[in-house]
Amino acid sequence: MKILRGKALLDDPAQTKSTAFTRDERDKYGLRGLLPYDIADVEKQKERVLGNIRRQSSDIEKYIFLITLLERNQRLFYRTMIDHIEEIMPLVYTPTVGEACKEFAHIFRKPQGLYITPEDRGDIKLLLGNWPETDIRIIVVTDGERILGLGDLGANGMGIPIGKIALYIACAGIHPAQCMPVMLDVGTNNVSLREDPLYLGYPFPRINGVVYQSLVDEFVKAVQLLFPNALIQFEDFLAPNAFEFLDRYGKQARCFNDDIQGTAAVTLAGVYTSCRITRKKFSDLTIMFLGTGSAAGGIAELMVDAFCAAGLNKKEAQARLWFVDRKGLVVANREGIKPRIEAFAHKYGRHNFLDAISSIKPDVLIGATGVAGTFTEDIVRKMAEINEHPVIIALSNPTSHTECTAIDAYTWSDGRVIFASGSPFKAVQLGEKLFKPAQGNNAYIFPGVGLGVQACAARLVTQSMFLAAAEALANIVSEEEISVGAVYPSLKRIREVSYTIAVAVCRVALSEGLTEVDLPDDLETYVESLMYQPDY
Numbered sequence: 001m002k003i004l005r006g007k008a009l010l011d012d013p014a015q016t017k018s019t020a021f022t023r024d025e026r027d028k029y030g031l032r033g034l035l036p037y038d039i040a041d042v043e044k045q046k047e048r049v050l051g052n053i054r055r056q057s058s059d060i061e062k063y064i065f066l067i068t069l070l071e072r073n074q075r076l077f078y079r080t081m082i083d084h085i086e087e088i089m090p091l092v093y094t095p096t097v098g099e100a101c102k103e104f105a106h107i108f109r110k111p112q113g114l115y116i117t118p119e120d121r122g123d124i125k126l127l128l129g130n131w132p133e134t135d136i137r138i139i140v141v142t143d144g145e146r147i148l149g150l151g152d153l154g155a156n157g158m159g160i161p162i163g164k165i166a167l168y169i170a171c172a173g174i175h176p177a178q179c180m181p182v183m184l185d186v187g188t189n190n191v192s193l194r195e196d197p198l199y200l201g202y203p204f205p206r207i208n209g210v211v212y213q214s215l216v217d218e219f220v221k222a223v224q225l226l227f228p229n230a231l232i233q234f235e236d237f238l239a240p241n242a243f244e245f246l247d248r249y250g251k252q253a254r255c256f257n258d259d260i261q262g263t264a265a266v267t268l269a270g271v272y273t274s275c276r277i278t279r280k281k282f283s284d285l286t287i288m289f290l291g292t293g294s295a296a297g298g299i300a301e302l303m304v305d306a307f308c309a310a311g312l313n314k315k316e317a318q319a320r321l322w323f324v325d326r327k328g329l330v331v332a333n334r335e336g337i338k339p340r341i342e343a344f345a346h347k348y349g350r351h352n353f354l355d356a357i358s359s360i361k362p363d364v365l366i367g368a369t370g371v372a373g374t375f376t377e378d379i380v381r382k383m384a385e386i387n388e389h390p391v392i393i394a395l396s397n398p399t400s401h402t403e404c405t406a407i408d409a410y411t412w413s414d415g416r417v418i419f420a421s422g423s424p425f426k427a428v429q430l431g432e433k434l435f436k437p438a439q440g441n442n443a444y445i446f447p448g449v450g451l452g453v454q455a456c457a458a459r460l461v462t463q464s465m466f467l468a469a470a471e472a473l474a475n476i477v478s479e480e481e482i483s484v485g486a487v488y489p490s491l492k493r494i495r496e497v498s499y500t501i502a503v504a505v506c507r508v509a510l511s512e513g514l515t516e517v518d519l520p521d522d523l524e525t526y527v528e529s530l531m532y533q534p535d536y
């Protein structure tokens with residue numbers, strides 16, 4: 001890295017320390033007179049940042065403030081984010097990032113990340129070469145077609161890769177210079193966006209079919225050529241594209257789909273942990289999904305592996321999993337069952353959602369619909385009638401799209417529910433008891449998986465890695481966390497979580513012969529040594 005001087009040094013987000021430059025440094029780098037007198041250490045700077053965040057009148061203003069801080073002073077941004085993760089994460093990630101994506105074209109200040117459009121066909125390598133860094137290790141790419149539960153947001157969806165990359169850096173210590181957010185801006189079918197005069201994306205209907213597929217092919221190939229060490233995380237692609245790309249690239253490129261696989265691991269971990277509260281055996285559970293998309297489909301596939309690891313055969317495992325869609329219980333011989341769901345369409349009578357719960361008596365209910373309020377009072381009460389401690393995981397983001405809120409879930413189940421949700425909820429006081437529901441979000445998984453894959457230079461990312469990540473995450477939850485109803489560890493422990501998952505991923509890669517480097521025996525110390533600390 002070229003050492004800058006004077007104003008250029010102050011203006012460089014990666015190198016500046018702003019008011020923290022010491023007298024000696026101010027002398028040495030030609031900074032005298034360019035800064036106020038006080039030498040503010042990072043603690044003082046953080047105090048100022050927090051004051052500024054808290055004085056903003058809305059979360060979207062807080063988001064804008066934080067993004068501009070990131071553009072000004074990278075280390076201060078990440079130090080603040082790491083030290084105050086519970087306060088900052090909901091601002092740079094779900095739920096606020098959902099609002100930021102909807103408003104993206106209107107709050108845009110400075111480009112971040114790489115944009116690829118159909119006009120760049122044939123030139124994607126050249127575009128990647130324009131990126132200012134060469135040693136890229138983590139890429140988060142979206143085409144914006146299914147941004148959280150908000151639908152097709154086109155190029156506005158860039159907020160998601162930017163947010164996920166911030167989590168890679170803060171939660172797993174990937175170096176900022178090694179990360180790249182990418183928007184495959186292939187158009188949008190959201191007419192109101194295309195008609196918005198301030199819209200910044202490719203203002204045409206989405207390309208599709210082979211034309212679209214070949215552009216994604218070109219992107220993946222170009223990444224492999226220019227950034228051979230990069231891990232590609234596919235994010236917020238609409239199903240079936242999400243599944244198709246995973247099938248197409250998963251066995252030949254270092255990539256995974258976060259909504260399918262990351263979500264699967266975090267949900268499985270929550271279910272494992274719930275067994276410590278319900279005292280049920282994991283292999284005895286019956287699980288019901290509302291929604292048949294990427295998240296639910298991905299979870300079911302990993303659950304089958306988990307049940308098989310617990311001693312069931314594949315058929316028995318599949319028999320434990322049930323799907324409900326808008327038309328009710330998904331059963332054999334129903335029209336139009338998605339190929340990924342067929343194995344779970346059992347021979348059974350037709351039932352609506354509520355009757356399906358009464359009849360099948362699931363221990364666990366998982367929502368991945370993107371539709372608010374789909375876990376109604378009737379549904380939660382029914383789950384609580386058939387289970388002493390029903391497990392309800394409402395995955396949909398952002399908060400405005402959650403299947404049910406924490407307070408409703410606790411109230412309707414008389415405080416007996418074991419609840420987790422994709423976006424965070426505040427603690428709920430019900431009589432004497434305080435519940436602190438945990439956030440069931442793939443943020444617990446993908447940073448650690450990325451760190452692990454990088455640490456061991458795994459050629460591919462496999463299902464066994466996600467199974468191991470789920471086990472590692474479940475094992476780390478403390479008794480104290482469980483006592484307030486949380487099935488995940490506190491976010492304050494996220495770097496410990498990511499590191500633990502990374503070590504588990506390395507072990508799987510080693511056992512599957514996927515590593516491309518010689519790893520030291522002491523994997524723990526090695527992985528920890530790789531983690532970026534945003535210190536001056």
Ligand SMILES: NC(=O)c1ccc[n+]([C@@H]2O[C@H](COP(=O)([O-])OP(=O)(O)OC[C@H]3O[C@@H](n4cnc5c(N)ncnc54)[C@H](O)[C@@H]3O)[C@@H](O)[C@H]2O)c1
Binds near residue numbers: 259292295367395
């Ligand atoms: N918490 C997490 O970590 C996490 C991870 C991934 C996705 N998600 C959330 O899950 C939601 C779904 O994501 P996805 O990728 O599976 O999307 P998707 O579009 O692939 O799937 C959504 C599914 O829900 C079904 N659905 C919609 N309304 C329904 C209703 N009223 N009743 C029954 N089914 C209904 C759709 O038919 C579809 O099958 C999004 O809101 C997303 O934010 C959360």
Ligand SMILES: O=C(O)C[C@H](O)C(=O)O
Binds near residue numbers: 093147148258422441
């Ligand atoms: O982005 C998130 O918060 C989780 C997940 O990837 C989603 O798509 O909702």
Ligand SMILES: [Mg+2]
Binds near residue numbers: 148235236258259
């Ligand atoms: Mg996602």
